[in-house]
Amino acid sequence: MALFADLDEADFSLIHLPIEEVHYNADSVLYETGDEGSAVFTVRSGLIKLVQYLSDGTQRIVRLLRQGDTLGLEVLLDRNYEHAAVALRAAVCCRIPRNVVQRLSEETPRLHRQLMLRWHQSVARADEWITEMPTGPARARVARLLLRILHDEPGGDCDLFSREDVGAMLGVTTETASRVIAEFKRTQVILPADSHRVHCDETALRRIAKDA
């Protein structure tokens, strides 16, 4: 339970564990924008996308959440969920009911620091995203995205997600995403392995990511 990492046994006993570990398949929806916020989640494994819809129906992916990240913090302020959260691949999360956190929060001051850390992490992630994703040619953006995923993958292998998702993350069209990825395959920067899985030349990616 990453959220309670620094709470000791006594604190835990307060909880009575209505906390569940939930398993999600790829494309499972954790929650939708506007759903009543019943719980906060922490990611134990897998990869979750936070999606925000634009007025015209298109969607932008606002963050990727991986092991140790938190989502749904806004419910602690009695708000509805402000994004849609969807698993990009099989994932395991801790689902912590809102009132558990709220009650603990009143009783154990130590939790406050943990919560602030979580909030801070969200902001920092968002700021990185703002800085890196929309800058430079599409080629460099895709390279940066790949590098970011590789960061928590063993070896140089990773799953590619759909071109549409890549586009929604980088602010380019699906076609451009496809073209860039196709080019990377041609130039051997990424090598197809199992279905949807590729091996990446990190050195080459780092070079490409620098453009711009």
Next chain:
Amino acid sequence: MALFADLDEADFSLIHLPIEEVHYNADSVLYETGDEGSAVFTVRSGLIKLVQYLSDGTQRIVRLLRQGDTLGLEVLLDRNYEHAAVALRAAVCCRIPRNVVQRLSEETPRLHRQLMLRWHQSVARADEWITEMPTGPARARVARLLLRILHDEPGGDCDLFSREDVGAMLGVTTETASRVIAEFKRTQVILPADSHRVHCDETALRRIAKDA
């Protein structure tokens, strides 16, 4: 003292007010990236930009902060400032020493909700930025930026900032920013008033902002 909006008199008496109201001129620096975090700020008036530097020396503007916004929250986690904060025009801020907040935070649980609200606001602002700024043609982005500024300005008037800043906010070059603004002037979407000040046709802007 917006940060303490919901604290009552008794709480205030705890503080002994080492809190100052600071006045800044345009282009004043509140703090630089990496400075030791001595205080949190809230904006009472004016406009502050949060800047993040890229490895190649260029800069991206990550957020605009206006009345009621908070900056520097990361210092509550004993971190150094993670952005540079610069006044875009004359501004007034409350400067609240870090340990004041930290001490109050231990003593009055009510502050926690306020702090969480602040964090939430930062995340929400960042997410809006991610969603709106890098989407669509430059013309639409500039329009959205203007609309956002107009939102807290009386009438339809506002100050334009430098083309370089506009570029750093929208992820376009200075020249493109200049061209778009020039075009807006030609097509009467914005009308020059006093120096640097313009009157905007909000209806037209809203129409242009939709192109995406």
Next chain:
DNA sequence: CGCACCCTTGAAATTACTCAAGTTCAGTGG
């Protein structure tokens, strides 16, 4: 086996970038 759905590819058109040269404007000093 066939039907979706996604991915790929092409060609034209748009848009933005680069590089480079003017232009305006505010502030400075004569």
Next chain:
DNA sequence: CCACTGAACTTGAGTAATTTCAAGGGTGCG
């Protein structure tokens, strides 16, 4: 008071990159 200077803004022309629209593959699932 006016010319001067430097910085910011504007503009142009050529080039590169991306989008658009459209059509053609591939693949997995029923």
